[in-house]
Amino acid sequence: MKKKVVFLTGAGMSVESGFKTFRGNDGLWENYPVEQVASHEGWEADPTLVNNFYNMMRRKLWNAQPNEGHRLVAELENTFDVSVLTQNVDDLHERAGSSHVIHLHGELTKVCSSRDPYDERYIQQLTPETNDVKPGALAGDGSLLRPFIVFFGESVPMLDAAARKAAEADVFVIIGSSLNVYPAAGLVRYTPAHCPIFLIDPNAVSMGQYSNITHIEKGASEGMRELVKLLKP
Numbered sequence: 001m002k003k004k005v006v007f008l009t010g011a012g013m014s015v016e017s018g019f020k021t022f023r024g025n026d027g028l029w030e031n032y033p034v035e036q037v038a039s040h041e042g043w044e045a046d047p048t049l050v051n052n053f054y055n056m057m058r059r060k061l062w063n064a065q066p067n068e069g070h071r072l073v074a075e076l077e078n079t080f081d082v083s084v085l086t087q088n089v090d091d092l093h094e095r096a097g098s099s100h101v102i103h104l105h106g107e108l109t110k111v112c113s114s115r116d117p118y119d120e121r122y123i124q125q126l127t128p129e130t131n132d133v134k135p136g137a138l139a140g141d142g143s144l145l146r147p148f149i150v151f152f153g154e155s156v157p158m159l160d161a162a163a164r165k166a167a168e169a170d171v172f173v174i175i176g177s178s179l180n181v182y183p184a185a186g187l188v189r190y191t192p193a194h195c196p197i198f199l200i201d202p203n204a205v206s207m208g209q210y211s212n213i214t215h216i217e218k219g220a221s222e223g224m225r226e227l228v229k230l231l232k233p
Contacts, residue, residue: 002081005231006169007073008162008187009086009093012176012201013220016067019060019090030057039152043114047144051133054108054147061090061108062128069175069220070096072228080171080231085162085187087177089149102162110148113139118157123148159186166190173227175200175220179213198227 011020020030030053036042037053074097076082084093084101089108093101111133113122122139137145150156166172167190179185179199191197197213199205200223205215214230216223 002079003170004168005076005080005082005171005173006165006191007082007084007086007173007175008166008177009073009084009088009175010177011088013069013086014064014067014088014090014092015176016069016219016221017064017090017092019064019092030060034152038149040154043146043151047114047146048135050147051135051137051145054149055132058108058126058131062131064090064092066092066096067221069224070098072221072224073175074098076228076231079233083165085165102158102165104150104156104158104162106147106149108147108149111139111145112148113141113143114146115139115141115143117146117148162187163190167192169195171196171198171231173198173200175223177201178203179205198230200224200227 032053037050043050070092073082073084073093077099082098082100084098085104086093086101087104089103089105091107091109109126111124111126113119116122119141122141124145133145139145166187169191172188172191172195174188174197178201179188188197198216199213200216200218200220202217202219204217216226218226
């Protein structure tokens with residue numbers, strides 16, 4: 001049976017692809033205040049502005065490409081049972097070839113009902129050809145189409161599924177997400193006691209109470225090259 005390697009990826013995973021996925025320390029997302037474009041209050045105040053913002057972000061995403069880090073994560077499926085838990089809303093893991101991806105914060109390439117965002121009947125997959133959501137566009141239930149994104153302040157429906165994956169891990173790898181930022185910090189607690197944990201991040205990170213974490217102080221691609229060597233049977 002293949003060993004289970006579970007990845008938790010954050011914004012640092014997509015930096016080398018030139019795609020900024022969530023806010024930095026400045027509270028901005030592509031120069032927009034996060035509360036204006038990624039909160040329920042922002043959506044209620046101006047749904048057209050919010051949809052136009054995500055139309056723009058999708059156009060940026062179609063032009064972005066998976067980086068070597070994404071590809072190396074996908075290639076590990078040849079040797080391991082790999083799952084990816086991502087805080088990112090891009091589809092770069094999937095485009096790199098990863099088969100099992102759980103999106104904690106939603107998916108930029110999809111839109112949904114604003115009445116019930118998780119009603120699968122009304123979730124639509126967009127493409128470069130069908131990218132733009134026009135003002136007033138409706139979902140199948142008659143509500144406004146909204147981005148399939150977990151806005152700030154909303155619950156994270158996929159968190160339980162992610163926790164179950166973390167609990168099965170033989171190896172747990174965090175890339176581009178601080179141990180001080182949830183859900184990363186919370187999911188680490190679900191890993192089995194014997195499970196080695198690797199953290200790939202070029203910045204210094206406080207390990208807190210975790211003594212079984214190996215910190216690879218490199219970016220996603222360079223760090224993944226090192227990890228692949230360490231995981232070789």
